Amino acid sequence: MTLATQLLAWYYKNGRDLPWRRDKDAYKIWVSEIMLQQTRVEAVRDYYTRWLDRFPTPAALAQASEQEVLTYWQGLGYYSRARHLLAGVREVCAEYGGRVPDNPALIQRLPGVGEYTAGAIASIAYNQVAPAVDGNVLRIFSRLFCLEEDIAKTATKRAVERLVMQHISRQCPGDFNQALMDLGAMICIPRRPRCPLCPLADLCEAYRREVQDMLPVRAPKKAPQLVTLAAGVVQRAGKFLVQQRPATGLLAGMWEFPATEMGAGDVAAAQLREKFRCELQQTVEIEEKILQCRHTFSHRQWDIAFYRCQWLAGDKLREQACWLGKTELGTVPWAGPHHKMALALAERLPNK
DNA sequence: TACCCGTGGCA
DNA sequence: TTGCCAAGGGT
Incomplete structure (x- = not known):
C-alpha cells in the first residue's frame, strides 16, 4: 500500500461533502479556492452560495462593478482577494474566451493566484499532476517526515513540494490534494492531532517518535x-x-x-x-x-x-x-x- | 525576506 | 480574556 492509496481510500469514505465539490467547473473551483485562503470552511459556505447565485459564470462576474463585488465579499476579510478575482475573471474573458486555462503556469499568472491556488485549480478542475502546498500540507508533511525547519521559510515549502510530487496520485491528483485538505482539517489538526484515527499513522515518523505535538515548527508572530x-x-x-x-x-x-x-x-x-x-x-x-x-x-x-x-x-x-x-x-x-x-x-x- | 492584508472560532 | 490560527498572495 502506497501513501496515496491509503490516503485516497480514507478520503473516499470520510471526505467532506462541500458545496464546491459538486462539479469540476474551473471558475467555481477558483472562487472557492480564493474564498478559502486563510479562511475557514464554515465561514465560506454562505458567501460561496450567494456569490455563485449572483455571479454564476466568469462573464457574469466580469460585468459587475467593483463596489458590488466588494459588497458580496463584505465580512470575509482580505478584500484584495475580491478585487483580484474580479480582475482575473475579466482577464480570462478577454484573453481566454471566458475559459480558465488548464496549465498551472498560465493559471498562476492571473492576479490573486499564487502557487498553491494554481496547483489546486489545475489538479481539481483539470486533473493535472501539480502540488498544492498550503498550511495543511506543510503541517501533514512536517509530521510525516519529521521536518523541523520553519514552515514559513521558502526552502521548507520547496522541500514539501518535492515530497508531494513523489507521493501524489498520478491517476487522481485533484482528489489527492483535496484528501490532504480533509486530513489536515479532520485528523492531522494543528493541536492534539487525532493520530489513532489517521490513515497514514503507520507511515508517520513524528507519530512513531511521539513528537507530533511539537510539529510543525513555526516562527512566532509579531504582536498587533x-x-x-x-x-x-x-x-x-x-x-x-x-x-x-x-x-x-x-x-x-x-x-x-x-x-x-x-x-x-x-x-x-x-x-x-x-x-x-x-x-x-x-x-x-x-x-x-x-x-x-x-x-x-x-x-x-x-x-x-x-x-x-x-x-x-x-x-x-x-x-x-x-x-x-x-x-x-x-x-x-x-x-x-x-x-x-x-x-x-x-x-x-x-x-x- | 519581512511585512501588509480580515475575520471568527476555539481552548 | 487573550492568543492562536485557517485551503495565501502581493510587494
Missing part, C-alpha cells in the same frame, strides 16, 4: 499594533455623512464614518471637529458617544468610539465622501466595525 480611533456620525435631513477609504491599504475602497487616529493626549471631540473641518469642509459639534468597540485585524487592533455629531454648516462634498440615506446603508461595503454602526443606525431608524 494598537490603534485608537474616534469616528463621527453626522445626520442631516435623514442622511449620513460617509467617506470612502483610499484605494490601497487597509480595507481599501470600503466605506466608513469619518474617523481619526488618536495620539496620546488627544481629545476625541477636538480631533473629530478638525477632521470634518479640514478634510470634509463641514462644521460639526460632537455630542455623546453612541458606540464603542474593539476590532482585531491580523496585524492591527482598533479601539474605535463612535460619536453622534450635530451638523452646523458645510460645503458640497468631494468625490470620496457622500450623504447616504438610511435605505442606502446596506448598499455599500463597510470597513470592519463601521458595518456594526451602520446596522445599528438602520435598525434604530424605521422607514417613515
Whole structure:
C-alpha cells in the first residue's frame, strides 16, 4: 500500500461533502479556492452560495462593478482577494474566451493566484499532476517526515513540494490534494492531532517518535499594533455623512464614518471637529458617544468610539465622501466595525 | 525576506 | 480574556 492509496481510500469514505465539490467547473473551483485562503470552511459556505447565485459564470462576474463585488465579499476579510478575482475573471474573458486555462503556469499568472491556488485549480478542475502546498500540507508533511525547519521559510515549502510530487496520485491528483485538505482539517489538526484515527499513522515518523505535538515548527508572530480611533456620525435631513477609504491599504475602497487616529493626549471631540473641518469642509459639534468597540485585524487592533455629531454648516462634498440615506446603508461595503454602526443606525431608524 | 492584508472560532 | 490560527498572495 502506497501513501496515496491509503490516503485516497480514507478520503473516499470520510471526505467532506462541500458545496464546491459538486462539479469540476474551473471558475467555481477558483472562487472557492480564493474564498478559502486563510479562511475557514464554515465561514465560506454562505458567501460561496450567494456569490455563485449572483455571479454564476466568469462573464457574469466580469460585468459587475467593483463596489458590488466588494459588497458580496463584505465580512470575509482580505478584500484584495475580491478585487483580484474580479480582475482575473475579466482577464480570462478577454484573453481566454471566458475559459480558465488548464496549465498551472498560465493559471498562476492571473492576479490573486499564487502557487498553491494554481496547483489546486489545475489538479481539481483539470486533473493535472501539480502540488498544492498550503498550511495543511506543510503541517501533514512536517509530521510525516519529521521536518523541523520553519514552515514559513521558502526552502521548507520547496522541500514539501518535492515530497508531494513523489507521493501524489498520478491517476487522481485533484482528489489527492483535496484528501490532504480533509486530513489536515479532520485528523492531522494543528493541536492534539487525532493520530489513532489517521490513515497514514503507520507511515508517520513524528507519530512513531511521539513528537507530533511539537510539529510543525513555526516562527512566532509579531504582536498587533494598537490603534485608537474616534469616528463621527453626522445626520442631516435623514442622511449620513460617509467617506470612502483610499484605494490601497487597509480595507481599501470600503466605506466608513469619518474617523481619526488618536495620539496620546488627544481629545476625541477636538480631533473629530478638525477632521470634518479640514478634510470634509463641514462644521460639526460632537455630542455623546453612541458606540464603542474593539476590532482585531491580523496585524492591527482598533479601539474605535463612535460619536453622534450635530451638523452646523458645510460645503458640497468631494468625490470620496457622500450623504447616504438610511435605505442606502446596506448598499455599500463597510470597513470592519463601521458595518456594526451602520446596522445599528438602520435598525434604530424605521422607514417613515 | 519581512511585512501588509480580515475575520471568527476555539481552548 | 487573550492568543492562536485557517485551503495565501502581493510587494
